[in-house]
Amino acid sequence: MATTFSAIPKTGIPFPKSEYLHRQQKVLEAIARDKLDGLLVTAHGHLRYLTGYHGYGGYFAPFPLILAPGRAPTYVVREYEVAAVRAESCVDEIIPYTQQQDFAKVCADVLRRYGLQGRRIGLELGCWNLAPADVSAIQAQLPDMNIADATRLVASVAAVKSELELGVMRDAIAMTDLAVQTFQRSLRDGVTEAEVAAAIESEVKKAGGELRATALNLIFGERTKLPHGFPSRHPIRNNEPAMIEIGGAKHGYAAGLVRGAVLGRHPETESLYGLSVEALESAIAAIKPGVTAGEVDAVARKVIDRSARPRAFRHRTGYQTGIHWSERGNISLEPGGAEILQAGMTFHMPLILFGESGHLFGCSEHVLVTEAGAEILSRTPRTLYRA
Incomplete structure (x- = not known):
């Protein structure tokens, strides 16, 4: 039986409920297209995308959102977190379980009630927050259920942003730009990474913005x-490099950016940076609706392969953001990536390269796919900053 807390305001929902209902409908269409009878969404990012709730209460055990055609979205959550889910999500049907070991039984009871016990159900097998033991426990409760891998289902829907989402991402990248500009202005001989980070946090806070806490990489010199x-x-000294990767954030949407700087001169990282920008610009020029993720990656890789540093590039060209x-x-701009780019998708493209002595250095852009190609969201020049 659903638990109701009608007096608790839904203060945590950043978008109108109609926005979430539209997203859920798109996912239901994808469920039908993939010939599934239902879907259990367990990844925190996907839960936040579909409901507004950040999902962090699910660290102890999964909080599956059950989506099935003809049924209201149903959240199965720990009883301890019911009030938070009620206040911070758009979902009305909330089924609680008390202890971790109760999760699978309660989830199975809901699936039986919906007539899905012997049907084909999608699970996000390749995402965080769903352990093999969780899958085994559900399967033990419902031995006739046919489990399908739906790792990319919600991600493929969420990849194309609405105008509301794009507005939030533009606000986030404005804070990213402010953070990077503060990083550049703060560089001087002897200043430490921690001091620069504190200056960045202060400036962003004064502007009324926020940063994604786990998206700050700030390193000087040998680091x-x-x-x-x-x-x-660790302080920076004359003739040393510095690099930052940081993301402003709003409503859980983060917009990252990488920029490099040199205090004085540092030939190796200066050369790496130039190659990074060349590969990045070539990849951005290849972006348009209809190309595949792998084709964009191949363009960047070709630039680096024909350089004197073919082993400098050891990761992917970019990844889906939101x-x-x-x-x-999520969609990854990587070798062989078959996903087709569509207008409204956003990607962070960090071209960070390895130097001969081990330094990592490079540049990135945050881009929006449009009908005309790629729109650069950042307003910070991608030229190497020299202090």
Whole structure:
């Protein structure tokens, strides 16, 4: 039986309910297209996209959102979190379970009630927040259920942004630009990564913005040999490089950007940066509706392959953005990527390259796919900053 808390306002929903209903309908259409009878959404980013609720209460056990044609969306959540889900989501049908070991039985009871116990149900098998033990527990409760991998189903719908979403992402990238500009203005001999990070946080806060907490990489000097580096007390000295990757955020939507700088001169990273920009610009020029993710990646890779540093590029060209920076199952601009780009998709494209001595250095852009090609969302020049 659903639990109701009508007195609690839905203060956590950033968009009108009609926006979420539209998203849910698009997912239901994808469920039918993939010949599924239902879907259990468990990835935090996908839950936030479809309901408004951030999903963080599901760290202890899954909070599946059950979607099936002809049925109201149903949230199966821990009883402890029911009030938060009620207040911060657009879902009215909420079924609680008390302990972790109760999750599978309660979820199975809902599926039986909906007549789905022997049907083909999609699970996000390749995403975070669904463990193999969770899948086994559901299957034990419903041995006749046919489980299908629906890792990319919600991601494919969420990839195309509405105008409301694009407005939020433009607000987020404005904070990203402010953060990068503060990074550049703060560079001087002896300043530490932590001091620059504090200056960035202060400026963004004064502007009324926010940063995605886990999306700050700020590294100086020899620490640019680290692929990810949270700000430390390490100072920058003359003739050393500095690099930042940071994302402004709004309503869970983050817009990342990578920029490099050099205090004085540093030939190796300066050269890496130039190659990164060349590959990035070529990839951006290839973006348009109808091309595949793999084709865009191949353009960037070709530029680097014909350079004197063919082994410099050791990751993907970019990835789908929106709610939750690092959700698994999202579109990736990588070798062989078969997803077809559509107008309204957004991508972060970090072309970070490895140097001969181990330094990692590069540049990125955040782009929106339009009918005319790629629109650059950032207003920060991609030229190497020299302090």
